[in-house]
Every structure is written in structure tokens, then in C-alpha cells.
Amino acid sequence: IYVLSCRQNLVRSEPILGLISLLYFVDLLGGIFPEHVLRLAGVGPGKLRSEWSLPGFVSVFLPEFPHRPVPGHEHFQVLGYIAKGSFGPILKVKDKAKQKMYAVKVSPTCLVDLKKLGVLEQSKEEVIIQRQVRHPFVHELQDCWQTQRHLYIMCDYCSTGDLYTYWQMIGQFSEDTVRVFAAELGCALGFLHDFGVIHRDVKSRIIKWSFLGHLRLADFGLSRRLERGGRAFTICGTIQYMAPEVLSGGPYNHAADWWSLGILLFSLTTGKFPVPPEPDHCSMLRKVRSFPYEMPLSFSSQLSLLLSELLCKTPSRRLRTLDRFKRQTFFHQSTFDLELMQRRPVEFHFFELSLILILNYYILKFIQCDNPSWLFFVSFLI
16 A cells, blocks of 8 residues: 655555556646655656657557546546556546536546457547447546546546446336346336447446436446447346347347346346356356246336346347336336436435435544545545
8 A cells, every 4th residue: 555645645555556556646736746655656756747659559549548648637626536446546537627526537538458458449449439428327428638658538537436336336226127127227228229329237336326326337448339239249248237149149139228228227136146256157157047037026016127137147038128128117107208308306215325424424534544445435426
């Protein structure tokens, strides 16, 4: 763990980061690092603010990632570390001019690693999709750029956290609450599929809360363009959410996203996954194929019917369109009008939970408690 302070600003990292990941922070944090730390990381202090010539490999990220220097401390202030992404950290950043918070996803531009990991095409695809997608229940891209070392993807910062956090705290949600979640996420998936996009990683960790209490589907790192009737073959996603046809290596289509939504709704209602995650895809596939997916007796008949259709193992028979989703009896007397959905009052009590966590943060800050686990736990709620 390293802890560095400058101008009364404190930057903490989790043990998983280590010295190697220090390079991810160099461009944004620049002058706060002592020279001896920069030398250990292999970065001379004179290189931080100098103008870079445009290397040949930079062009492979154009035009999706414009080449420009990172805004300096007079424009951006790095407030902390949010999470560890697939290829680098996600940082909490403040735009001083707008007085607004953003989440910045950082990925290395090392050409060898990018070719090996397939990040080049996927990073460009992620940006292309997010620039074109505009929907009230989809997290929006704000900006992206590249430097000599890194790619930066900047999105709105959701100060109220994500669905996974509240699920862990509460354990399970009522059917009325799950009905609201399902309607908003179903609208988001239906919009993406009609737009020719498959998400491929629907899960609670990447579903953010807006300030008004509505859900936003985020993280398009594994998404790709896929028109109706198209097929994909890449095994990707989070293993306990993956449809059987994805686990088997395809072919699969947009129906795989609806399976993931079914797993999500099941876990939110019961507090656990129908099938515990296995260490590899083959073991998980065997379990998924043999599991009966019988609904608990505590479920209403309407919810049981919805989940039975979402968790159908045969993709062609699975509920896989928004129109069919809307006609489910579970949504009787519910609206799918986007304007009305955004105006609905927030009945879920996540605001109270947020206030409690924020209060805990300031209490710890007041008594000068130096417990980083607590600070990290509430950092994305501030």
C-alpha cells in the first residue's frame, strides 16, 4: 500500500494496485508524486508535462480516441480510486470548472498487451457504441482520449452507488421493487437490441443509480454490434450470469442478455444465485444444464412465470424481446412509457441508506479515523 499526500490531498490505493499500477496514475496525478517514487516506477519527472511526439501506434486508436494531453491540476482533481476495471483502475475525478464529478476508466496503450488481450478492437467498439446510445436508463459517455501511455474513458459519476452494493446490504428486495427494476432494465435492453447492440455482461455490479433513484445500465466493455439475426461466439461475461449457449462457446444472440436479466432478477428477489459460480466455464455449463430452475414457493405466480420464460435453456423459446416482456402478467398495471417511468416517485429506501453511509463517512473523517476499508466503501457515495 502506498499513501502519498500533497496540498492536504490524500490518495490511497488498495493493496492490489502495487507499484506497477503507479503508472496508471502518473498522467492524472502528475506532480503529487515525489521524484524518488517516479524513478522507481521508471518515469522521469521531466516527462510528465512535456509534449509527446505522436508515436506510430497511437494512430490505431484514432479517431475514436483523440490524442491530447491529460488536463492538468488546474482543470481536473483526482479524488480517489473507485474500482479495479478489467485492464486498469477507475478513478473518481472532479472537473473544477464545471464543479462536477466523473468516473474515468484507464487502460494501458501498450500495443503488445492490447493485441494479446484483444483490448484494441474492444476499446474502440465500447466508445463507438456509447457515443451513439442515448437512453434514460443507459449510462452515458462524456468524453474519451488517449495519451502516450493510456486510454481514458470518462462517464458520469453516480454518487449513489450501484445495485450490487445495496443488494449486499439488504439481502433481497420485495417483488414490487424488483418489478420497477425489471421494467427499467428491460427497456434498456430492448433499446440496445433494437439499436443492434448486445451487452454481454448484464449484472448488478454495473447497474448504477441515478440521483433520482432510477437504474442505469453501464460498462459496455464487452458489448459489440450485433444486428437482429446475427450470431456471436466469444465466451465472455460474468460466469454466474452467462447463458448456457454462451458457456458452450456459441452461437448465441441477444437472447443471452435476457437470460442474464433473469439471473439478476432471481438473485435480487431471493438474495442468492440459482447456481453458485464454478471456477471454469465447463463446470458451470454442466451445472446450468442439469439445474431445473424451479421457482421458490415464496414467488408469486406472475414472477415465477416471468423468470421461467427468461431462464429457458433453449434460446429460441426464451423470452427475448421487449414486446413479449411488456406483456407479462407480472407487469400488469405497470407503465413502460419512458417519461412516466422517469417521473415515478422513488419508493425504494436507498436514499436513507445513502444518508447513513455518508454520515458514517463524515463521522470517521471528523474523528480522523484512518481505516481505508471504510473510506473506500463509502467513497463512491460521496
